Amino acid sequence: AAGVIQSPRHLIKEKRETATLKCYPIPRHDTVYWYQQGPGQDPQFLISFYEKMQSDKGSIPDRFSAQQFSDYHSELNMSSLELGDSALYFCASSLEGLAIDNEQFFGPGTRLTVL
Amino acid sequence: DAKTTQPPSMDCAEGRAANLPCNHSTISGNEYVYWYRQIHSQGPQYIIHGLKNNETNEMASLIITEDRKSSTLILPHATLRDTAVYYCIVIWTNNLFFGTGTRLTVIP
Numbered sequence: 347a348a349g350v351i352q353s354p355r356h357l358i359k360e361k362r363e364t365a366t367l368k369c370y371p372i373p374r375h376d377t378v379y380w381y382q383q384g385p386g387q388d389p390q391f392l393i394s395f396y397e398k399m400q401s402d403k404g405s406i407p408d409r410f411s412a413q414q415f416s417d418y419h420s421e422l423n424m425s426s427l428e429l430g431d432s433a434l435y436f437c438a439s440s441l442e443g444l445a446i447d448n449e450q451f452f453g454p455g456t457r458l459t460v461l
Numbered sequence: 462d463a464k465t466t467q468p469p470s471m472d473c474a475e476g477r478a479a480n481l482p483c484n485h486s487t488i489s490g491n492e493y494v495y496w497y498r499q500i501h502s503q504g505p506q507y508i509i510h511g512l513k514n515n516e517t518n519e520m521a522s523l524i525i526t527e528d529r530k531s532s533t534l535i536l537p538h539a540t541l542r543d544t545a546v547y548y549c550i551v552i553w554t555n556n557l558f559f560g561t562g563t564r565l566t567v568i569p
Contacts (some may be wrong), residue, residue, distance in 0.1 A: 350504070374487075375556065379555075379556065379557075381559075388546075388548070388559040388560065388561060388562060389499075389505060389557070389559045390559070391556045391557060391558055391559075394555065394556055401555070402552070402554060402555070402567075404555050404556060404558075412476060427559075434502060436504050436505070438504070438505075438557075440555065449495075449507035449510070450555075450557065451507070452504030452505050452506065453504050454503065454504055455502070455504055
């Protein structure tokens with residue numbers, strides 16, 4: 347079965363650079379979620395989109411922005427990168443995202459390292 | 462979303478049942494109990510969820526107390542591949558707020 351695809355899998359950037367992470371949800375899934383997991387920490391919810399509209403916002407820094415496109419893929423844009431942004435970034439997708447009674451399918455993550 | 466409390470770590474012998482407890486004493490009537498697990502830096506994996514009734518699927522069983530203030534995830538026959546961090550999450554929105562979870566180690 348198709349899974350959530352994230353690219354790139356690994357990314358190395360310098361401080362103050364920008365980065366773009368991409369997420370391709372499972373076909374027909376209409377909701378995308380982004381999570382950040384720092385070293386030794388638990389995943390933290392950043393932001394979510396349902397049918398190309400932002401549906402909720404968590405602890406996403408103002409330097410980050412995201413969007414969901416007409417084909418339902420999503421991109422997380424990160425600017426003015428800081429050392430503390432080094433983390434695993436997970437994307438998840440679900441079907442009928444406004445319904446509570448559903449599960450999220452997670453991608454393998456993008457490991458971002460900021461030097 | 463209601464706060465959850467889980468033991469930080471547990472061991473379980475391979476082939477035995479693993480019973481992972483979760484306290485959620487401030488849960489409200491419309492909040493679901495979800496369980497996810499994360500195997501060493503992989504993406505979290507959905508296990509099971511429930512509202513009021515006990516639930517069972519091919520991976521696990523979820524037992525929710527009648528007052529809904531606590532629940533137990535049961536892995537009936539733990540294998541080495543079940544070694545992971547297990548998260549109990551109580552939510553009324555779609556967004557998952559992960560706590561510290563229980564690190565389950567399955568011992569040969």
